[in-house]
């Protein structure tokens with residue numbers, strides 16, 4: 150019987166079929182962060198339960214850490230330091246590998262897991278973080294869970310789950326110049342709705358997906374959760390294996406032949422199929438308060454929920470391009486890897502952001518990305534253009550109660566969520582690719598990156 | 604933790620918006636400790652209060668309406684609980700007293716978090732959600748049915764989730780009954796995929812800034 154990639158990984162991890170229809174699925178890796186991980190570890194300590202295999206559990210400080218150079222445990226978020234010190238103590242007590250605040254390998258969980266070779270093809274990996282789907286780019290089944298489920302995975306080495314359905318999203322044809330993986334996933338969510346992937350594991354396939362580098366594949370899978378999918382994944386190929394070779398936690402005798410079997414059979418049947426013509430895509434920018442409120446940068450704001458129009462302050466029929474901006478943000482697990490920074494810097498090089506932009510940040514996804522960018526002189530390009538160059542972390546991808554954008558700001562952001570208040574109370578967020586963020590920061594208004602050739 | 608009250612009789616507070624996200628259910632700034640308590644006060648803070656840093660109630664928000672204050676049931680739209688995986692959203696709802704949410708659909712992580720905390724997620728068609736919103740309903744989890752003004756609406760829920768909620772079963776305890784299966788699976792897998800298990804200890808030099 151022909152099988153999908155998802156079937157292969159699921160079946161290989163099924164420990165038992167439970168009465169009532171769920172499966173008991175073995176979990177190969179758990180990754181925690183200080184915002185939600187401490188709660189899971191604290192509960193384990195309370196109940197006297199222990200980790201089944203601490204060597205396969207990892208943790209990082211990324212969500213609320215300060216991103217200003219010279220940082221320590223102190224945070225701009227009131228009370229944030231407690232999350233850091235409690236997580237550190239709990240990780241030590243449990244024997245978990247921790248990437249601490251000033252570790253040279255520190256970074257956003259979904260950026261450092263691949264960098265460290267912790268996610269590998271064919272593994273199951275869970276984290277109490279919704280963007281764990283990012284790591285599906287490596288042909289792993291990686292998904293976000295809650296703290297209780299994280300505790301379950303750490304104690305039992307398994308999760309109880311109903312088998313999800315399988316969906317294939319094929320991006321046929323090649324992407325036009327100036328159009329990126331971010332635009333692909335935004336176009337999918339805009340077309341199908343933020344609930345379009347519910348109940349499904351989504352395999353991304355097709356010529357335009359094959360053509361993406363690993364960083365762009367991570368961007369594509371990153372927003373599977375905004376599509377309400379259980380997760381996204383991409384069949385591993387030579388590019389995947391080359392990326393992982395030599396990574397600290399990847400096997401030394403690299404490329405298990407098993408990894409080359411990780412693909413959907415040509416005649417595999419998916420529960421649902423979507424085909425998108427990649428060659429017809431344009432740079433996408435969100436206009437409202439859900440990722441489904443997204444249109445091509447050249448389009449006009451459509452009719453949407455009144456609440457979204459009121460919050461964002463844009464009436465139906467308004468052209469999105471030209472909307473004045475107050476701030477710009479390049480960062481997050483969606484778009485903060487070296488390839489993202491290179492593309493944004495190429496647009497900014499030799500130019501200066503508009504005076505209207507009162508705050509502009511670049512927050513590298515990991516300290517390794519930061520070092521690489523500095524070796525290439527990208528930090529100087531960003532600073533000369535008027536961006537602040539930060540240490541790694543989640544930063545203003547979300548508002549934790551400390552640092553914020555100036556009150557009432559309209560922000561162009563390379564992040565993944567444009568919810569009401571996501572980047573601060575009353576802050577209006579437009580999500581887009583790093584190229585679009587760079588071009589818009591130069592223009593001081595939402596702009597088409599194709600008008601700013603590198 | 605307590606099991607689901609069977610049956611649950613309460614008025615369903617109407618919150619008929621789509622894509623209500625967990626940042627709105629409990630904003631990050633309201634998560635002040637690593638614990639699971641002290642969250643009810645911050646529930647729906649951006650909508651419930653006027654201004655970000657005040658506790659002045661917004662009279663237009665449904666849970667500030669005397670008819671729905673302390674509501675045990677919320678009637679919601681499509682994709683409820685989307686966004687961040689934070690279980691704090693469910694802990695905040697539970698601490699506030701919410702026992703069931705009836706929605707057109709749920710985000711998957713949020714739905715799992717509900718079940719693990721014995722909060723019932725019920726999916727009904729939009730017209731049915733609209734019909735019960737604002738009315739007193741009787742939720743019978745054993746019968747998988749919601750009754751409102753003489754009409755019964757059937758809903759689906761997996762057997763396992765139903766039993767966990769009805770009897771307050773802990774998922775970890777249930778799974779540990781399969782310890783022998785897990786051990787056998789792991790032993791075989793260790794041979795098939797040694798690279799999953801043989802991880803290098805991090806060297807000291809890799810952690811020095």
Ligand code: SF4
Pocket residue numbers: 212257258278280480481482483542543546547565
């Ligand atoms: S960068 Fe943003 S979306 Fe990604 S893990 Fe951090 S807070 Fe979540």
